[in-house]
Amino acid sequence: MRQKILITRPLFPDVVDRLRQYFDVTVNDGERYTSEQLHAALQDMDGVMVAGGEKIDDSVVRGLPRLKALCVSAAGYNNVDVAALTRAGIIGTNSPGPADETVADFTWGLMIATARRLVEAAHWLQQGQWKGSAGSRWFGANLCDKTLGIMGMGRIGQAIARRAIGFRMKAVYHNRRRLDPAIEAECRAEYRSKEALLGEADFIVLAMPYTPENYHLIGAGELGLMRSSAMLFNIARGGLIDEAALALALKENRIAGVGLDVFEGEPAVYPGLMGLPNAVLTPHIAGGTAEAQHGLASLAADNLIAALGLGPQAGRPPSVFNPEVLSGR
Known part of the structure; x- marks a missing residue:
C-alpha cells in the first residue's frame, strides 16, 4: 500500500504532482484546521506538510501511531513544539535557505x-x-x-x-x-x-x-x-x-x-x-514571493519524501530539526 500524506494548505500544483508520484495525497483547500480538526485529519496519515504558522503541539501529535514525519514549509518552526514531536517519535523538518x-x-x-x-x-x-x-x-x-x-x-x-x-x-x-x-x-x-x-x-x-x-x-x-x-x-x-x-x-x-x-x-x-x-x-510577508514560496515547498517535499523512506535521499531528509528521532530508527 502507498503511504498517505496530508498537505494542510494548498500548494504549487507541480509540487503536489511530485508528491503524488510517491504517496496518496490529501490537500486541505478549505478553512485552516483547528488543532482538533488537524489531529482528526492525521489519524490515518503517514506524513504531513504544514505551513509556517500552524500551531503543532502535544494535542495535535499525541496518539498518532502511523504519523512518521511532519515537514514545515518554512525556515522557522517556532510554531512547532519540538519536544512533543520528539516524544511522539515523529521526524520534524523545516525548509531553510530558499527565502x-x-x-x-x-x-x-x-x-x-x-x-x-x-x-x-x-x-x-x-x-x-x-x-x-x-x-x-x-x-x-x-x-x-x-x-x-x-x-x-x-x-x-x-x-x-x-x-x-x-x-x-x-x-x-x-x-x-x-x-x-x-x-x-x-x-x-x-x-x-x-x-x-x-x-x-x-x-x-x-x-x-x-x-x-x-x-x-x-x-x-x-x-x-x-x-x-x-x-x-x-x-x-x-x-x-x-x-x-x-x-x-x-x-x-x-x-x-x-x-x-x-x-x-x-x-x-x-x-x-x-x-x-x-x-x-506589514503582515509577515518578508518571504512572500512566488519564487521563495515555491522553493520552500519544494524543499519541504524533498524532506517528506526522504523522511518516509523514498526517493534519492531515502532516510536522509535534508533539514531535520530533531535528529534524535531519525537516529533512533
Missing part, C-alpha cells in the same frame, strides 16, 4: 520605507493633501554612510550585510558565536557586544530565530541604549521585542522609527503600535 535572499531584499525595502517615510507620505498624497510643494514636510533619513547593526548573523543576516556594501554602510553584528574571519571579510561586518551594537548603530535589524532565551530580547532597557535617531526592524519572529515598551519609546520619540513584519500575537497586533506615524507595519 533567504527574498527576506534580505524585503528588509532593505522596509528600512528604506521607514527611513524615507514612504508609507506615511503615500497616504497623505492619496488623501488629496498635496496642494503644492511638500517642502521639508517629508524629510527622512539617509541610509548611505550610516551604521547598520544586525542581531543574528545567520544566512539572512549575512545576506542583509552584503547588501549594505552598496549603501556604503558600516556593518556591525552580534551573534551567539562570532563568525569565521572569512565570512566577516565577505560581509565587511565587525563583531560587537549586544550593548555596543545598540548604542552604535543607526539602523538595527533583528534576524535571529526565536527561542525562549530570546523572548523580549529588546525591552525597555535595550531601547534605552539606542540613539534617539536610531530605527529598529524585526523581520525574524514575533516575541523578540517587548511591543508595549517599543510603542511607548516611539510615542515619546526616544527612537526615531520602527519597521515590523512580525508580531508577538500575530495576526493580532499590539494596539499601541497601530496608527503611529513612525511605525511601518
Whole structure:
C-alpha cells in the first residue's frame, strides 16, 4: 500500500504532482484546521506538510501511531513544539535557505520605507493633501554612510550585510558565536557586544530565530541604549521585542522609527503600535514571493519524501530539526 500524506494548505500544483508520484495525497483547500480538526485529519496519515504558522503541539501529535514525519514549509518552526514531536517519535523538518535572499531584499525595502517615510507620505498624497510643494514636510533619513547593526548573523543576516556594501554602510553584528574571519571579510561586518551594537548603530535589524532565551530580547532597557535617531526592524519572529515598551519609546520619540513584519500575537497586533506615524507595519510577508514560496515547498517535499523512506535521499531528509528521532530508527 502507498503511504498517505496530508498537505494542510494548498500548494504549487507541480509540487503536489511530485508528491503524488510517491504517496496518496490529501490537500486541505478549505478553512485552516483547528488543532482538533488537524489531529482528526492525521489519524490515518503517514506524513504531513504544514505551513509556517500552524500551531503543532502535544494535542495535535499525541496518539498518532502511523504519523512518521511532519515537514514545515518554512525556515522557522517556532510554531512547532519540538519536544512533543520528539516524544511522539515523529521526524520534524523545516525548509531553510530558499527565502533567504527574498527576506534580505524585503528588509532593505522596509528600512528604506521607514527611513524615507514612504508609507506615511503615500497616504497623505492619496488623501488629496498635496496642494503644492511638500517642502521639508517629508524629510527622512539617509541610509548611505550610516551604521547598520544586525542581531543574528545567520544566512539572512549575512545576506542583509552584503547588501549594505552598496549603501556604503558600516556593518556591525552580534551573534551567539562570532563568525569565521572569512565570512566577516565577505560581509565587511565587525563583531560587537549586544550593548555596543545598540548604542552604535543607526539602523538595527533583528534576524535571529526565536527561542525562549530570546523572548523580549529588546525591552525597555535595550531601547534605552539606542540613539534617539536610531530605527529598529524585526523581520525574524514575533516575541523578540517587548511591543508595549517599543510603542511607548516611539510615542515619546526616544527612537526615531520602527519597521515590523512580525508580531508577538500575530495576526493580532499590539494596539499601541497601530496608527503611529513612525511605525511601518506589514503582515509577515518578508518571504512572500512566488519564487521563495515555491522553493520552500519544494524543499519541504524533498524532506517528506526522504523522511518516509523514498526517493534519492531515502532516510536522509535534508533539514531535520530533531535528529534524535531519525537516529533512533
